[in-house]
Each structure stands twice: as C-alpha cells, then as structure tokens.
Amino acid sequence: MNRRVVITGMGVRAPRARGRDAFWELLSAGRTATRRISFFDPSPYRSQVAAEVDFDAAAEGLRPAEIRRMDRATQFAVVCARDAVADSGLDLATVDPHRMGVSLGSAVAAATSLEREYLVLSDSGRRWVMSPDQLSPHMFDYMIPSVMPAEIAWTVGAEGPVAMVSDGCTSGLDSVGHAVALIREGSADVMLAGASDTPITPIVVACFDAIKATTTYNDDPAHASRPFDATRNGFVLAEGAAVFLLEELDAARRRGARIYAEVGGFANRCNAYHMTGLKADGREMAEAIRAALDEARLDATAVDYVNAHGSGTKQNDRHETAAFRRSLGDHAYQTPVSSIKSMVGHSLGAIGSVEIAASLLAIEHQTVPPTANLEVADPECDLDYVPKQAREHRIDTVVTVGSGFGGFQSAMVLTRPRGQGERP
Structure with a gap:
C-alpha cells in the first residue's frame, strides 16, 4: 500500500x-x-x-x-x-x-x-x-x-x-x-x-x-x-x-476538503561526523533532498522554491548553499531560496513544522516570503535569497529542509494539488 x-x-x-x-x-x-x-x-x-x-x-x-x-x-x-x-x-x-x-x-x-x-x-x-x-x-x-x-x-x-x-x-x-x-x-x-x-x-x-x-x-x-x-x-x-x-x-x-499541499516526498540523513560541525560540501543534506525528490518522482527542475534552514550561522549557511548547488545543479541558480528564521527566529525542534506552514502558505498565496535583514552579500552564498521583500512567484513545488545538531539533515517536498493551478 x-x-x-x-x-x-x-x-x-x-x-x-x-x-x-x-x-x-x-x-x-x-x-x-x-x-x-x-x-x-x-x-x-x-x-x-x-x-x-x-x-x-x-x-x-x-x-x-x-x-x-x-x-x-x-x-x-x-x-x-x-x-x-x-x-x-x-x-x-x-x-x-x-x-x-x-x-x-x-x-x-x-x-x-x-x-x-x-x-x-x-x-x-x-x-x-x-x-x-x-x-x-x-x-x-x-x-x-x-x-x-x-x-x-x-x-x-x-x-x-x-x-x-x-x-x-x-x-x-x-x-x-x-x-x-x-x-x-x-x-x-x-x-x-x-x-x-x-x-x-x-x-x-x-x-x-x-x-x-x-x-x-x-x-x-x-x-x-x-x-x-x-x-x-x-x-x-x-x-x-x-x-x-x-x-x-x-x-x-x-469530502471536498481544501487541500494545502500533497507531501510528495520526505527523507532524512545523518552526517556521522560531529555533534555540531557540518561538512562544507553539504553532501548529506543534498542526499536528503535528492531522495525526497526521487520519492516524489520529480527532478530538480520541478523545484520552484526552497525554504531554507537558514539559521544565520556562517557554517550552516555555507553548508546549505553547497547542498542546494549539489542537489539542484544549475537549477539552484534559478530557484528562489529564503529563510523565515530572519523573521521568527529559530524555535529548535518546532521550526521545521513552522517552516512547513510557511511553505504551505507560500503555495497558497503564490508568494515567496523574504529573507529579512539580508543587506551584505556573502560571496560564498551566491544563490537568490529573496532579500528583504516578498516576491510573487509561481510555486507548484517547494523543498523545505532542516539541519540539526548530531548531524541530522532532513528534506520534504510539498506539491500543489493537481487541479489547483498546476502547470499545463
């Protein structure tokens, strides 16, 4: 089943x-x-x-x-x-x-x-x-x-x-x-x-x-x-x-329910490396993203928005950027990425669910929430992080990710339900 x-x-x-x-x-x-x-x-x-x-x-x-x-x-x-x-x-x-x-x-x-x-x-x-x-x-x-x-x-x-x-x-x-x-x-x-x-x-x-x-x-x-x-x-x-x-x-x-999104795929990995440290290449998060997309039967080009972990530490932000490049390839440079932690902070174990909620609402409103307070670009973080202002954008598929102490890396794919404005 x-x-x-x-x-x-x-x-x-x-x-x-x-x-x-x-x-x-x-x-x-x-x-x-x-x-x-x-x-x-x-x-x-x-x-x-x-x-x-x-x-x-x-x-x-x-x-x-x-x-x-x-x-x-x-x-x-x-x-x-x-x-x-x-x-x-x-x-x-x-x-x-x-x-x-x-x-x-x-x-x-x-x-x-x-x-x-x-x-x-x-x-x-x-x-x-x-x-x-x-x-x-x-x-x-x-x-x-x-x-x-x-x-x-x-x-x-x-x-x-x-x-x-x-x-x-x-x-x-x-x-x-x-x-x-x-x-x-x-x-x-x-x-x-x-x-x-x-x-x-x-x-x-x-x-x-x-x-x-x-x-x-x-x-x-x-x-x-x-x-x-x-x-x-x-x-x-x-x-x-x-x-x-x-x-x-x-x-x-x-029953005629209003559907926010389908959970197309989910995967988690562990880096087996360090309690708080992250490898610079982002390999474990990238693998979680790839596995979640595979479960959803989607390729990287289907991703319209990435809801980042984006904690605001140099180690995480650079690790995560590398993971997006590794998992999405060239499409990473065409995909808006943002962190709502810039607005609501990091609520530890709760934030992954809070970010799912943000992703569902981004699909509903066809708008990418911004990364607030992004003023000075980090050359090692070279993707489109939607600085300061929300952006209207066609969103059928969101990847939302999380990274945690112990080396845990998780990714979930959320897709707009068919019949609710899907691409032709």
Missing part, C-alpha cells in the same frame, strides 16, 4: 503571530519578531534577544487545570492541534479513533517547567539537597516528553499510533515525515502531526552562549537574525509551534 498524503488543516503559534493568517501577514510583510528577552533578566547572558510568542493560555481556551498540568510547549501543541482540526473541516466523529494518530516533535520538550521546578526545589540554586515535599504533582508530565503527543491524543480522541519524535532541530520535519509514512502504509487514515518548543529559558540561553551559536546583536533586536548575510554572527533563539491535519488524498477529495 502506498497511499498519497495531503495536508488539509493547520494551526500555528509563532512569534508576534497568533494563527495562520497573522503568521502569513508577518512573513509576507518581512517584519521581524525579535526583541529583548522579557521572560527573565537577560543581562548576564552573551545573547539577550529572542523571538517570543505572545501567548495567553486562558484566552486560548485552556482550562485552569490544563494550564497547571501542561508545560508551555504542550499548551502550544494542544492549541495548534485544535486549530488544525477546525481548519480542516473534518468531523472527527466520522473517523474511527483507532485509525487516527499523533506524531509530535520537540527538541527540549518541557524545558520551561523543568527549569521553573528546579528553581523552586533548590531555592534558586542555593540548596543542593532538595525536599521531595516541594515536588510538583505534575513533575512526571514535565519529565516524560511523550506526554506532549498524549495530550493531543486525549484532546482529539486519537487511539491509533501516537509518538514523540525528538531529533533536535529537524524534529518538526521528521515528525510530519513519520506521520506521512503511517498513512501511506495503511496504519492510520488521519494524523495530527507537527512540533512545539518553548526553549527561551536561562539554561537553554546559557547553553547556546557557551558554544557561541547565538547572536550578539543585542542593541538591534529587529536586525539580529541575518541568514546568508556576510555580517551575521549567530541565530536568534525562538519559541513556537505548528500542527497539521494529514489524511489520505482520495478521502480528502471525497
């Missing part, structure tokens, strides 16, 4: 963007969401800026008991899942619960709650010996990442395959790829898939400070994230989430 899989619903919570429409408005306008960190005093840290989500759990419809029980990242995921179901128009009462599943990605899971509870138990680090009578009754929920997809399963009544995917910064792509495989092979008919991360905490900020991966443009937050720019000096940490409803193509057509 090899069924075709489409995306018919989405929910997004991104920095300065509540929901799908606000998210696209921010991207298409080229606005940046980076600001000085407000969740805690960032003064002691090397990098003091981030892209925060303005999120009110009560206003989002979560009950007090849910807010108390769920970590912030879990709250994001549940709210996005509800939006995805509503957006799809699918009546879940018509779906066999044993044929519906969840695949959720996250890099640091309940980091927000774990750090908060550590500060409570240790009296802000002053006590080495901690009293168990101060332990939160919900500590299990914070310690076990699989609680996150379980919460979505309880919300939608999914009793089929439920999984947590944690591959660092490719988690948001890999979780959707896993969901696609389950539908294709016949293990599920409907999947809620995506990712959520809320890593803007002192310990995560300190970790990236230690390896000098994040930006030091603290005096100019709006222009701190500069993918592919010669003056870039690190990524902007962010939080966010996106969840999608995926289903089999024929079933979606029978």
